[in-house]
Amino acid sequence: MLKGKKISLPLFLFISFYFSLTHCSSDNSSNNSNSNNLEIVCSEDNPQIFKVVEIQPNRLWTDTGIILKKGYDVVVEIDDDRTFGKDEVSFSNPVIFAGQDAVILKVGESGVPQPVGKIYRFTAASEHENQKIFLGWNSIEPLVRKKQSESGEEIIEKPSPITAVIKVFVPETTKTVRRTALLAPVNNFWTDETNPRFYWDAVDNAIRYIFQISDYPDFRRIIETVEISASGGQANPVSVVGGGTQQNVQFNLREGIYWWRVKVQVNLGRSLNPVPVWSCWSEPFRLGVELGTPPQPPQFLSPTTLDVFKPGDTINFEFTTQDDPSFVFWRMRHVVSECDQQPSINPNDPNSGNPTPWHIFRVKLGEGNIKEIPKLIGYYKYENLERGNHLFRVEVKDANDQTGVGIRNSDFRVSVGCEEESQQSATQPSQGQQSGGGQNQPGGGGQSQPSR
Structure with missing residues (x-):
């Protein structure tokens, strides 16, 4: 896990922030009065190193053979949807x-693993000097797995390799660094401290x-822009504690x-004839400040209470919730009862409602709206609805919740085929069926109404 990872970096520039939203700055300019200064062009054309690597399914990690130096800009591209893996998560995975x-x-x-997706970029730091790049699988075992068929015969599943293209851009000199490398907090790290240090x-x-x-x-x-003099002495908009090559705001x-x-301005000239270049x-790092607030209950986008279903139909759920500092996951529980009964789920029974595995939210909704933080959207499909009263419950939790005490949920209830039965003769016996049946397939997306 990434939480609580400590990095001792006494030789690196660091800055310790205790941000408050009451100190928000509306100035989005990064160059201020230096907008006329030269800038390095970080084109992704003509890499100095270009390599095609096949990520093998019979081992957890594939050595790419690429050895890094400080300042190397790396781009990894994968044109294969399998790069995202399955929506299911395992809390034992890397x-x-x-x-x-x-x-x-x-x-x-011993590096900290990160998901690649379709494209992943990073800049090699001094701590990466002479280290290799490894590509692998988010699993505790290789993807070549043994299973048994219905007849009891052993079957070996061996998926085909995934191809990755790696481009490396090498600085011409130590002065012409394309980007400075972020170090800590590690990307996708979350912490319960409100005073993290940024290295x-x-x-x-x-x-x-x-x-x-x-945000x-x-x-x-x-939220804030801070300028720090590399020589030690000034930082805007607040004062600096300390000096030399270490600043503390x-x-x-x-x-x-x-x-x-972070961006850096370097002098490509001489001290008497400086040539400042930005x-x-x-590449930005994500940081979550997690103080224990549970995720918001999901909201259903579809179906609605006006939708009508009959036996054999498929029901497609879409639901949303806000992202969480320590990420957020979802799962579905479902029970169905006779038409003359009301189904229920026992929250204290981990098996009540036949819960699915936990899933990631892969899609965001409203990313282009500047006035509203994007919401996560998840999908779930249930096929071949049985006759009876159904209760579907979507639960969400964050990765920081080890016990499940912070699980939040929303319910959707629907009656299937019961109205037709009520219109039949009162002397005719009920033909309802108990829960079971039905094929459920997770997908992705939507909003819900909280049951609490």
Whole structure:
């Protein structure tokens, strides 16, 4: 797990923030009065290293053979939907907030794994010097697995490899770094501290650094912009504690999800004839400040209470909830009763309602709305509805909740075929069936009404 990971980096530039939303800055400009200065162009054309790697299913990790140096810009591309793995999650996997069997990446044998998706970018830090890139599976065992057929015969499942394209961009000199490498908090890390320290690699011949933090991954709204002199002495908009190559700026952070990034201005000339040039922004890191608030109950988008279903129909659920600092997962419970009874789920019985495995939310809704934080959307499909009274319950929890005490849920109730039965002769016996049957297939998406 990523929570609580400690990194000791006494040689690197660090900045300790205690952010408060009461100190929000409306200034989204990163260059301020230096907008006319030169900028390094971080094109992804013509990489110095180009390699095609097949991620093998018969082992957990595939060595790409690429050895990193500080400042290398790396882009990993996978044009295969299998890179996301399954929607199901396992809390024993290397990356608990990614799908089962998803493609993951680490730098060095002991590196912190990260999900790759269709494209993943990172900049090699000094701690990555002479380390290799590894690509693997979000699983505790290889994907070549033995199963038994219905006849008892042993079957070996061996999926085909997934192909990844790796592009590496090498700085021309130590002065022309494309980006500075972020170090800690580790990407996708969450913490219960409101005063985390932010570390990144120091850059040779740096003039100053600009640090930004936002509550949107695309930085459409900036919470704070801080400028730090590399020589030690000034930082805007607040004063600096300390000096030399280590700066320390203090704010307060509230519970929530943040993205942070850094850019550096370097001198490509001489001290008497300086040529200041800005790097590109670093690839942003996600940080969650988790103070124990449970996720919001899901809201159903579909179906609605006006929808009518008959036996044999398929019901497609769409539901949403807000993202959580320590990520959020969902699962579905379902029971069906006779038409003259009301189904119920025992919250104290872990098997009541035949719960599905926990799933990730893969899709976000409303990412283009600047006035509203995007919501996560999940999908679930239940086929071949039986006659009777049905209760579907969507539950959500975050990865920080180890005991399930913070699980929140919403219910959807629907009667199937019971109205027709009530119109029959009162002397005719009920033909309802108990719960069971029905094929359920998780998918993705939607909103719900809370049952609490």
